[in-house]
Structures are given as structure tokens and as C-alpha cells.
Amino acid sequence: MIFISEAEIASLLTWEGTLKATEAALKAASNGTSAKTQRLYTQILNTPKWMITMPGYLEDSKYGGWACKTLTGNPQNVNGPTLNANIMLFDERSGALKTVLSGTEITNWRTAAASAVATKYLHSRVSNPEKVLSIFGCGEIGRAHAHCFYNSFEFIEIRLWNRTLQKAQKLASELNEKYNTTKFRVFENKEACARDADVIITATSPGKVPLIKYEWLKEGVHINATGVVGSSLSDKTFELDREIYKHSEVYVDNWPGANAELGELTGFGANMKAEVGEVILGKIAGPDGKQISVFQSLGMASEDCAMARLIYDLYMKKQQKNTH
Ligand SMILES: NC(=O)C1=CN([C@@H]2O[C@H](COP(=O)(O)OP(=O)(O)OC[C@H]3O[C@@H](n4cnc5c(N)ncnc54)[C@H](O)[C@@H]3O)[C@@H](O)[C@H]2O)C=CC1
Numbered sequence: 001m002i003f004i005s006e007a008e009i010a011s012l013l014t015w016e017g018t019l020k021a022t023e024a025a026l027k028a029a030s031n032g033t034s035a036k037t038q039r040l041y042t043q044i045l046n047t048p049k050w051m052i053t054m055p056g057y058l059e060d061s062k063y064g065g066w067a068c069k070t071l072t073g074n075p076q077n078v079n080g081p082t083l084n085a086n087i088m089l090f091d092e093r094s095g096a097l098k099t100v101l102s103g104t105e106i107t108n109w110r111t112a113a114a115s116a117v118a119t120k121y122l123h124s125r126v127s128n129p130e131k132v133l134s135i136f137g138c139g140e141i142g143r144a145h146a147h148c149f150y151n152s153f154e155f156i157e158i159r160l161w162n163r164t165l166q167k168a169q170k171l172a173s174e175l176n177e178k179y180n181t182t183k184f185r186v187f188e189n190k191e192a193c194a195r196d197a198d199v200i201i202t203a204t205s206p207g208k209v210p211l212i213k214y215e216w217l218k219e220g221v222h223i224n225a226t227g228v229v230g231s232s233l234s235d236k237t238f239e240l241d242r243e244i245y246k247h248s249e250v251y252v253d254n255w256p257g258a259n260a261e262l263g264e265l266t267g268f269g270a271n272m273k274a275e276v277g278e279v280i281l282g283k284i285a286g287p288d289g290k291q292i293s294v295f296q297s298l299g300m301a302s303e304d305c306a307m308a309r310l311i312y313d314l315y316m317k318k319q320q321k322n323t324h
């Protein structure tokens with residue numbers, strides 16, 4: 001049995017590969033070539049700590065795989081990441097465990113890639129270079145989005161907001177330095193950060209008070225809302241206020257997951273429009289550019305299957321090269 005560590009994975013991950021694998025998983029959710037599994041939440045009693053078990057199967061010659069991810073979350077973890085993930089990849093013929101992959105960076109990258117794919121298909125005018133991107137939440141998922149969107153689109157400005165200002169400042173310096181740019185700008189005020197933005201990403205642990213208000217938003221804005229687990233699983237909260245859901249088209253990554261985990265949104269009067277894959281496949285027309293669109297990202301096991309297969313193949317290729 002092989003173990004592929006975070007360090008090894010970091011050397012194999014590319015945005016191009018991640019975007020292709022994630023798009024394949026989003027498409028598969030809507031054309032019947034991935035298993036319609038539901039994930040299981042387990043909470044450590046009387047704490048905000050939880051574990052999610054995500055079994056999945058994806059049929060695809062390049063990105064197909066049979067895998068199960070476990071992901072533990074501890075919003076109070078001060079000495080390490082909030083999320084810790086591991087992915088078990090199984091042999092499709094025998095059912096034997098083939099590989100265990102560290103899954104934290106894979107989760108960060110594929111979550112950002114899912115938002116980028118959704119943005120590409122739901123916000124068609126994003127190729128116009130005069131666009132502003134605003135990212136709320138500068139933790140691991142926010143950071144991955146900043147890298148992914150910088151490398152995938154041409155924004156004139158990328159705004160960063162975080163509850164603790166210093167974290168946003170640190171990330172902005174890191175990104176401006178890495179890419180030798182001044183595009184990354186820190187905003188202290190949420191409203192100023194959201195106003196006039198063409199694309200918004202929210203990547204926080206949703207609190208009791210929604211982060212973003214409807215009246216701050218520009219016509220036709222596209223929002224990728226990724227923070228899905230509330231402070232308590234029985235008391236789910238969202239990053240966007242109810243008025244946003246009432247006045248937008250909401251897209252999801254998969255209906256079985258949305259039906260199980262996003263029932264509250266229907267209660268808010270949300271127009272739950274389609275899976276992103278249905279738009280990719282041309283089954284459903286995307287937003288008309290005037291409506292607000294929200295990609296309410298849950299994350300899918302099939303995305304992890306696609307990523308596990310991608311990384312496993314790259315790892316094996318590298319090993320073979322090293323032994324010759
Ligand atoms: N949709 C998906 O596929 C996935 C979603 N997630 C979700 O993404 C979110 C972010 O995860 P990470 O970046 O790993 O966490 P993190 O702990 O590294 O970062 C979260 C950031 O949000 C800020 N924050 C936390 N609570 C807040 C609140 N109530 N209001 C405003 N800001 C707040 C913190 O200052 C922190 O910088 C979580 O909700 C997580 O469950 C994670 C993985 C996949």
C-alpha cells in the first residue's frame with residue numbers, strides 16, 4: 001500500500017490538472033457517470049469538532065476512481081489547519097486499498113477549482129479584463145481561491161477581506177510578492193470590499209450573522225459561497241443573507257447533496273436552479289448576466305476521486321521515471 005504525503009502532492013499539483021479533473025467531476029454529477037452518494041457527518045459530542053466521511057465513485061478513463069475521503073474539522077484548532085483530510089483510493093477490480101493520499105491540500109485546490117469552473121460557465125463575461133474579484137476569508141480555502149483565480153482569469157483587482165485584518169495583510173503580501181504584482185488589495189470594511197465586485201468568493205466558517213448583504217451587490221454579480229458547515233451542525237448558518245438567495249439563481253454541485261444539506265435555502269425562497277454540470281453539458285442555460293448567480297458549493301466525493309486518480313497516476317509515473 002502506498003502513502004502519498006502532502007509534500008509529494010504539493011510537487012504534483014497544477015492548476016491546469018486540478019481544473020480539468022474538477023470539471024470532469026462536475027460534469028459527471030449531471031450525466032450519470034458518478035455515484036450519487038451522500039456524506040456522513042459525525043460530531044464529537046458537545047464540541048464544534050466534526051468528521052465527514054465522503055465515499056465516491058467516478059467513471060472516467062482519465063479521472064475515474066473509487067475512493068473515500070475522511071475529513072475532520074476543528075474551527076478552534078490554533079496550532080494547525082481547521083481541516084485535516086485523507087483519501088483512500090481502492091482498486092476497482094479487487095476492492096483492495098491501493099493508496100492513501102493526504103487530502104488537505106487536494107481539498108483546498110479542488111474546492112477552488114470547482115468555484116473557478118462554476119465562474120467560467122455561470123459568469124460568461126468574466127473574460128472582460130476590467131473585472132474585480134473579492135475574496136472573503138483568507139484561510140486555507142480563501143488562499144487556494146486567490147491562487148486559482150489569479151492563474152485562471154484576468155482580474156484588474158483582487159480584494160481580500162478577513163475577520164482578522166492581519167491575516168488578509170499577510171496573504172496579500174505573500175501573493176503580491178509571489179506574482180510580482182500589486183493586484184491583491186486588503187479591505188477592512190466588508191461593504192466596501194463587496195461593492196462593485198463582479199465575482200465574490202466566501203470562504204469562512206459561517207457565523208450567526210451573514211457576511212454579505214444583498215444591498216451591497218452589483219447587478220449580475222457571481223458569488224461562489226464555499227463555507228458550508230455552521231458552528232453547530234444542527235444549527236446551520238450561511239455566509240450570504242436571505243435576501244441574496246431570494247433574488248438570485250442558485251447553482252449547486254450535486255442535487256443529492258443539496259437536497260440533503262441545503263433544504264434551508266428553499267425555505268428562504270431561493271431559486272434552486274441547476275447543477276453546474278447541467279450548464280456545462282448545455283442541458284440548462286446559465287444566468288443571463290443581469291441576474292445574481294450563486295454557486296453554493298458543498299464539495300463532492302467524486303471531485304476527490306478525480307483528484308486522487310490524477311495524483312496517483314502522476315506519482316506512479318514519477319516513480320517509474322526515477323527507477324529507470
Ligand atoms: N465547499 C467545499 O467544497 C468546501 C468547503 N469548505 C469550507 O470552507 C470554509 C473555510 O475553510 P478553511 O479555509 O479550511 O478554514 P480556515 O479556518 O483556514 O479559514 C477560515 C477563515 O474564515 C475566517 N472566519 C471564521 N469564522 C468566521 C466568521 N464567522 N465570520 C467571518 N470570518 C470567519 C477566519 O478568520 C479564517 O481566516 C469552511 O466553512 C469549510 O467548511 C472546506 C472544504 C471544502
Ligand SMILES: O=C([O-])C1=[NH+]CCC1
Nearest residue numbers: 071107228298299300
Ligand atoms: O467537500 C468537502 O471536502 C467539504 N465540504 C465542506 C467541508 C469539507
